[in-house]
Amino acid sequence: MVQDGTEDRVTRAPTIKDVAERAGVGFKTVSRVLNDEPNVRSGTREKVLAAVEELGYRRNSIASSIRRRNQRTASIGLVVEDLANPFASTLTRIIQDYALERSHLVLVGSSDGEPERERELVGEFCSRRVDGLIVVPAGADQSYLEAERDRGIPVVFVDRPGKHIKADTVVSENAGGISDAVHHLVEAGHRRIAYLGDRQAVYTAAQRLSGYRAAIAGLDGGADRRYIRTGLRDSPQAYQAALEVFALEPAPTALICGNNIITIGAVHALQHLGLRDRIACIAFDDLELADLLRPALTVVAQDSEAIGTGAAHLLFGRLEDQSAPYRRITVPVRLIERESGKIPASDHQRR
Amino acid sequence: MVQDGTEDRVTRAPTIKDVAERAGVGFKTVSRVLNDEPNVRSGTREKVLAAVEELGYRRNSIASSIRRRNQRTASIGLVVEDLANPFASTLTRIIQDYALERSHLVLVGSSDGEPERERELVGEFCSRRVDGLIVVPAGADQSYLEAERDRGIPVVFVDRPGKHIKADTVVSENAGGISDAVHHLVEAGHRRIAYLGDRQAVYTAAQRLSGYRAAIAGLDGGADRRYIRTGLRDSPQAYQAALEVFALEPAPTALICGNNIITIGAVHALQHLGLRDRIACIAFDDLELADLLRPALTVVAQDSEAIGTGAAHLLFGRLEDQSAPYRRITVPVRLIERESGKIPASDHQRR
DNA sequence: TTGTACGCGTTATCAT
DNA sequence: ATGATAACGCGTACAA
Numbered sequence: 001m002v003q004d005g006t007e008d009r010v011t012r013a014p015t016i017k018d019v020a021e022r023a024g025v026g027f028k029t030v031s032r033v034l035n036d037e038p039n040v041r042s043g044t045r046e047k048v049l050a051a052v053e054e055l056g057y058r059r060n061s062i063a064s065s066i067r068r069r070n071q072r073t074a075s076i077g078l079v080v081e082d083l084a085n086p087f088a089s090t091l092t093r094i095i096q097d098y099a100l101e102r103s104h105l106v107l108v109g110s111s112d113g114e115p116e117r118e119r120e121l122v123g124e125f126c127s128r129r130v131d132g133l134i135v136v137p138a139g140a141d142q143s144y145l146e147a148e149r150d151r152g153i154p155v156v157f158v159d160r161p162g163k164h165i166k167a168d169t170v171v172s173e174n175a176g177g178i179s180d181a182v183h184h185l186v187e188a189g190h191r192r193i194a195y196l197g198d199r200q201a202v203y204t205a206a207q208r209l210s211g212y213r214a215a216i217a218g219l220d221g222g223a224d225r226r227y228i229r230t231g232l233r234d235s236p237q238a239y240q241a242a243l244e245v246f247a248l249e250p251a252p253t254a255l256i257c258g259n260n261i262i263t264i265g266a267v268h269a270l271q272h273l274g275l276r277d278r279i280a281c282i283a284f285d286d287l288e289l290a291d292l293l294r295p296a297l298t299v300v301a302q303d304s305e306a307i308g309t310g311a312a313h314l315l316f317g318r319l320e321d322q323s324a325p326y327r328r329i330t331v332p333v334r335l336i337e338r339e340s341g342k343i344p345a346s347d348h349q350r351r
Numbered sequence: 352m353v354q355d356g357t358e359d360r361v362t363r364a365p366t367i368k369d370v371a372e373r374a375g376v377g378f379k380t381v382s383r384v385l386n387d388e389p390n391v392r393s394g395t396r397e398k399v400l401a402a403v404e405e406l407g408y409r410r411n412s413i414a415s416s417i418r419r420r421n422q423r424t425a426s427i428g429l430v431v432e433d434l435a436n437p438f439a440s441t442l443t444r445i446i447q448d449y450a451l452e453r454s455h456l457v458l459v460g461s462s463d464g465e466p467e468r469e470r471e472l473v474g475e476f477c478s479r480r481v482d483g484l485i486v487v488p489a490g491a492d493q494s495y496l497e498a499e500r501d502r503g504i505p506v507v508f509v510d511r512p513g514k515h516i517k518a519d520t521v522v523s524e525n526a527g528g529i530s531d532a533v534h535h536l537v538e539a540g541h542r543r544i545a546y547l548g549d550r551q552a553v554y555t556a557a558q559r560l561s562g563y564r565a566a567i568a569g570l571d572g573g574a575d576r577r578y579i580r581t582g583l584r585d586s587p588q589a590y591q592a593a594l595e596v597f598a599l600e601p602a603p604t605a606l607i608c609g610n611n612i613i614t615i616g617a618v619h620a621l622q623h624l625g626l627r628d629r630i631a632c633i634a635f636d637d638l639e640l641a642d643l644l645r646p647a648l649t650v651v652a653q654d655s656e657a658i659g660t661g662a663a664h665l666l667f668g669r670l671e672d673q674s675a676p677y678r679r680i681t682v683p684v685r686l687i688e689r690e691s692g693k694i695p696a697s698d699h700q701r702r
Numbered sequence: 703t704t705g706t707a708c709g710c711g712t713t714a715t716c717a718t
Numbered sequence: 719a720t721g722a723t724a725a726c727g728c729g730t731a732c733a734a
Contacts, residue, residue: 012502013502027705028729028730029705031728031730035729041703044704058478059728060478060728061479062479062727062728063710065413066411066414066711066712066728067710067729067730068729069730084437084440089435092459093435096459096460105475106458106459108443109447109457110447120451124456125456128413129364129413147407151363267640287639288437288638288640289615289639289643292615292618292622292644293643366711366712367711377720377722379713379714379722383719383720386713389719395720410711411711411712413712414710414711415713417710417711418713418726418727420713420714422726
């Protein structure tokens with residue numbers, strides 16, 4: 001019998017006491033060596049390091065952190081909406097790198113936009129005593145985070161502001177980006193510009209729609225309400241909405257997609273209608289293959305890296321100085337002109 | 352002065368002792384309630400739960416785990432190559448969901464394919480006493496993980512097997528997928544099929560190339576060595592290699608791309624050469640917009656969800672039974688027939 | 703320069 | 719059913 005049937009680890013992980021015994025010193029000396037404290041003779045240090053090596057000792061940083069002065073665990077929690085989404089994964093990657101450079105680790109979770117899942121994740125993170133939280137808020141109320149914040153766990157909101165709570169925040173210039181898109185289309189001669197967006201309860205969706213409305217309002221005719229479709233939660237819904245919008249009379253000559261999920265549904269619809277070459281289209285959020293589409297997809301790209309870096313920066317800044325005033329960073333977006341945004345208005349209206 | 356200038360938290364997080372005092376019971380009773388242990392009168396339980404609520408108590412699970420019988424922290428570590436890559440982020444998402452269902456959290460890190468970063472991440476994870484590790488191995492030697500494994504920290508390798516160590520493993524059916532791709536192209540009349548791949552040191556790249564070689568060897572002519580380009584680490588390199596391959600005489604009539612980074616470079620090259628409609632192309636790994644390209648991109652899709660679920664399943668299984676024999680799961684891939692793989696061989700060779 | 707006593711928040715053991 | 723006390727692995731203060 002190689003196994004004894006119990007769950008116990010075959011070899012217990014060595015502690016500083018094991019190392020001390022092996023090195024023939026007191027365990028406090030080991031601790032001193034590991035923490036680079038002064039007052040260790042270099043010969044002793046060598047012995048200790050040798051023992052560490054032989055035993056394959058690894059500091060138990062969870063035991064360490066319960067005793068440390070500031071109780072810090074050198075880990076942060078990150079709640080995104082869906083890690084499988086390119087925006088979220090890029091964000092996570094950036095934050096992780098930023099954290100790792102400072103020897104911090106990142107716990108990640110996807111809320112799927114469900115408030116209960118967000119709270120569950122935050123709860124688990126806090127119970128593991130993360131030093132800080134970066135949250136893409138899902139629910140309609142983040143006031144529950146005030147308790148954590150008051151206990152010295154800073155919170156940074158990303159992509160959308162938290163509700164009913166003051167905290168550092170990083171958002172994209174949503175409205176401005178969509179306005180730019182409208183103006184770009186207007187320059188190409190478009191006046192009938194449709195807009196497909198997510199539920200208005202989602203902050204970014206509301207912001208983007210308001211950008212659309214503001215830009216359209218500046219035009220002579222103003223907006224045709226029928227061209228605006230919101231509440232689109234997934235690609236199939238966007239597909240359907242696009243079909244309906246382009247069945248209108250008169251049909252729009254251009255289309256703006258409020259996020260990348262919607263873009264996928266909408267472009268499929270245009271494809272189905274045989275309109276991809278005739279309808280101008282601008283999408284919010286860049287996509288990996290956007291420039292290989294025909295026509296190449298014009299997009300309003302978010303600067304995910306600046307967003308991630310900004311969030312991490314705010315968080316680590318606050319870890320050092322709790323008393324600084326809350327900041328809100330608005331990260332510019334960039335209109336990447338490719339082909340689909342330059343398709344001219346093909347009908348008689350404006351020629 | 353609202354702030355006192357020190358780093359101390361404004362309010363110390365409440366402990367079970369605070370809860371006990373508030374509820375007027377001994378702190379062990381609180382512990383019993385929190386852990387659903389028997390022998391607590393329901394009235395007492397109510398009092399305790401009320402106190403928990405009022406104080407906003409959150410279990411300090413790091414203190415808890417240092418004392419627990421099995422020392423489990425209910426967290427696992429995941430090392431991927433690059434979280435910003437869709438394959439990695441999907442994998443992470445799946446593993447996270449699997450873990451969260453079991454109240455486990457996931458620490459994630461990107462190795463960038465660098466062995467030192469892999470070791471650094473694993474080290475940090477182990478020092479935080481994760482219960483298990485899921486690793487997409489980067490380095491040429493994972494034997495360093497044996498120490499952890501022997502201490503009862505199971506390791507599961509994903510995407511590639513770890514080297515110089517036995518452990519549970521989940522991989523894709525790389526060679527078979529590429530063979531399928533070759534056969535699909537052969538059926539469309541192709542004989543001159545180029546292959547663009549990553550460095551041979553990368554397990555998946557080697558596997559995929561061997562699948563290509565095996566399938567090509569079965570044909571009459573066999574392979575033209577000049578059609579095989581490996582060592583491609585990024586899109587620009589793939590772009591360049593594709594340009595060179597299609598400058599050959601006779602030029603290939605079809606192309607297989609070994610991963611999605613290469614696909615992006617290669618399709619750009621075909622675009623540049625004006626060959627996108629004439630050269631058949633099959634890519635390993637699906638991409639978000641692949642079906643919206645023109646021609647729609649035929650791909651060999653990995654089942655990232657099955658891979659993730661498989662890895663998590665193996666890990667949690669081993670958490671419960673260390674003694675089971677090591678398993679290796681090979682997840683089937685799927686050829687998604689779209690348009691680019693059906694482009695016929697356009698020249699005289701085989702008509 | 704080195705070692706000892708104590709405490710962190712929790713779970714485990716044993717008594718009541 | 720409840721509580722007192724030990725123990726976990728480590729850092730801190732202080733003694734040696």
